[in-house]
Amino acid sequence: MSHPLVTAGQLGSMLQAARKAQGLTQSALASRIGLSQSRVSHLELNAHELSVEQLLAWCAALGLELAVGTRAKAAVSTATTDW
Structure with missing residues (x-):
């Protein structure tokens, strides 16, 4: 999922x-x-501080897959980002 x-x-x-x-x-x-x-506790509350390397290791340890895709046009116009 x-x-x-x-x-x-x-x-x-x-x-x-x-x-x-x-x-x-x-x-x-x-x-x-x-x-x-x-550090795990801190990063769960401050995920913006995760490095890509840490995120990929975290995903691997939990059996998660990281995927990047194109957002639907409606979501792009209404969503805000925090970076």
């Missing part, structure tokens, strides 16, 4: 929800991706 994202806040919430759905603690995820538990 895919989840369109338009803000970093949505990304953080999605990553946290995926981690919890798999029954992983922040510490368990942190050890899988080479970060500290406190």
